[in-house]
Amino acid sequence: MTLPILYHCADARSLRCLWAVEEAGIDVDLRLLRFPPRAFEPDYRAVNPLMTVPGWVEDGRLMTESAAICERIAEGTDLAVRRDEPDHWEWRNWLHRSDATLTFPLAIMLRYTRVEPEERRLAQAVADYKAFFGGRARSIEAALGDGREWLVAGRFTAADIVIGYAAFLATTLDAGDVLGDATKVWLDRCTAREGFRRARERQKL
Incomplete structure (x- = not known):
């Protein structure tokens, strides 16, 4: 069986996908690239003409959108919120919002x-864009303000991965101070997970 291939740069949006892989317990052929690929990885254009990461190649098909790839990885696992669950469309909305x-x-x-x-x-x-992000990050705080442990469905799902990555990225850009208190506690919970830790360890060149 041929493994899916994940093209990834350390801590880029493709970290969502690697984190999801670790949480789902599936195996991939991980290809680590230097960031940004357009500057340092010219051969990657043959795989993904956009020269962006992630690049997910499975059964000869290329996917390039991190949230969509996470949805693919989540399929059939508890990371997905099924259509027969009440929070399904809220879950899908978080995936796109991410x-x-x-x-x-x-x-x-x-x-x-x-x-x-x-x-x-x-x-x-x-x-300006830090303020822009801060305003939109209030949606995370609002979702968690009622004491929820996770964003939807009463469990950790791909929504926490894709939104958690955005919040994590903010902290690496000195924008963590615009996150609300409940968001910060939730982010600590997300990044303390073994799946997140394994993904960050695995991404080292």
């Missing part, structure tokens, strides 16, 4: 603090 609403402003911050050369870095853009 990138479209939460990771997008962080990607702007990352670009203008680390990716661009010094002369092109924009402190105002970083400040």
